[in-house]
Amino acid sequence: MNILKDKVVLITGSSRGIGRAIAKKCALAGADIVVNYRKSGGSSQAQAEELCTEIEKMGRRALIVHADIAARDSVKGMFNEVNEKMGKLDHLILNAAKAPFKPLEKLFERELRQLVDTNYIGNIFCIQAALPMLEKTGGKIIFISSLGSRFYNQAYPLGSMKAAMESVIRDCAESLRTKNISVNAVCGGIVKTDSFKVLRQFWDNIDMLPAGLYVEPEEIADVVLFLCSEASRGITGQTIVVDKGLSNAICRTPGGEEVRGKKDNLINN
Amino acid sequence: MSQNLITEEKVFEELKKAIVETLRVDESSITRESSLINDLGAESLDFLDINYRLEQAFGMKMARHFVLEHIEEMFGEGTAIDEDGRLTDKAIELLKIRFGNNMPELQPGMDMDEIPAMVTVQSMVQGVMDILNSLPAACASCGNSAWQSDDGIKIKCGSCGDSATFTNGDDLIKAWLTKVQEEKNIF
DSSP, rough: TTTTTTOOOOTTOSSHHHHHHHHHHHTTTOOOEEEEEETTTTTHHHHHHHHHHHHTTTOOOOEEEOOOTTSHHHHHHHHHHHHHHSSSSOEEOOOOOOOOOOGGGOHHHHHHHHHIIIIHHHHHHHHHHHHHHHHHHOEEEEEEEEEESSSSSSSHHHHHHHHHHHHHHHHHHHHHHGGGEEEEEEOOOOOOSSHHHHHHHOOOGGGGGGGGGEEHHHHHHHHHHHSSSSSTTTSOOOOOSSSHHHHHHOOTTTTTOOOOGGGGGGTTT | OOOOOSSSSHHHHHHHHHHHHOOOOOOOGOOOOOOOOTTOOOOOOHHHHHHHHHHHTTTTOSSSOOOOHHHHHHHTTTTOTTTTTTTTTOOOOOOHHHGGGGOTTTTTTTTGGGGGGGBBBHHHHHHHHHHTTOOOOOOTOOOOOOOOOOSSSSSSSTTOOOBBBOHHHHHHHHHHHHHHHHHHOOO
């Protein structure tokens, strides 16, 4: 399978989790990968370096770039480096995210600003900085969203940013259509990554979900791969939900009492 | 009540295990003085992973939020961290009471981002011990006082067999803050 042969794909926040799975899938499909991570000197950097070694073993080029998408200069520096060292960019995968876990009404001003800085403004910085290269390649932009964009989730202010980004995706798809750049999103259900460990601490019943409703990072990555491929040429401005049917299985009991994550009330499992 | 079924040494052992599994570091590199961030390479997500492993091991709940967040929740935004992200004098005063010798670097005006690096293995052990020491005198299910532990990790009722329940870490911090405020009237 070489559907991304010699393409260059940048994945923000790809040292761990979904980003990492996307990086590996794209490399397996023949792409050269730009691995981005934010925090230097810790476990992210170690995992990013390990990932680059894996990608190189697959016979693909891997460029590791340390950048915080919330900082404009940092973003500019990252895309300049991609241009210099990889010579082009075919696909931009907006995967990085960072958010506190508490209800919106409890966020302090600095937390609110960080939330918007990284998850909204930071993603748009990336789109802006990538455009000159994407225009040349007729590239694709894919945003990684989550069900928090449309459903309430305890202590999950990131959801509102995911919703905002899904509408950014719709708008950019239209405004960039004449430049032959397609823009889409993949909206994941409950994915067992490092971030799931956070979710698990704020969502007591989550372990009661049947195993079949969890999404593997590779299952998100496969859809990203499809959206990067020629096979998806008819799709733009869309958000594709990849949740093993979870969002269809969430229901309310006839009495009107809300039930979430309770095993007995989930259908088909 | 202070419990004597789980020793501090056992907590240290379990914490080392959790750190090794999460951060994939060599166990011999972990000392009580190690900074999770500076010495062992932990990041914020790693803390949650380590906490989760401890919770599974001991059957309790670690604090979700650091004491600085609780201060601002209780006494108002800006009381612990100023507009520039620096710790207020009052926050330092309170942290010194709480962590004392475990965090000798504390000083007024320091950046809030410097705080997480001060979390050491020993300060985490202490956090776990505080929660374990919230063991109630009697079992909530049967009312008997017959706590026991077969493995030195999990406490259960020797009378009805139910697992012990502890006060969660956040509630302990809130109770401590309330007490200190009553005594010293800092905020």
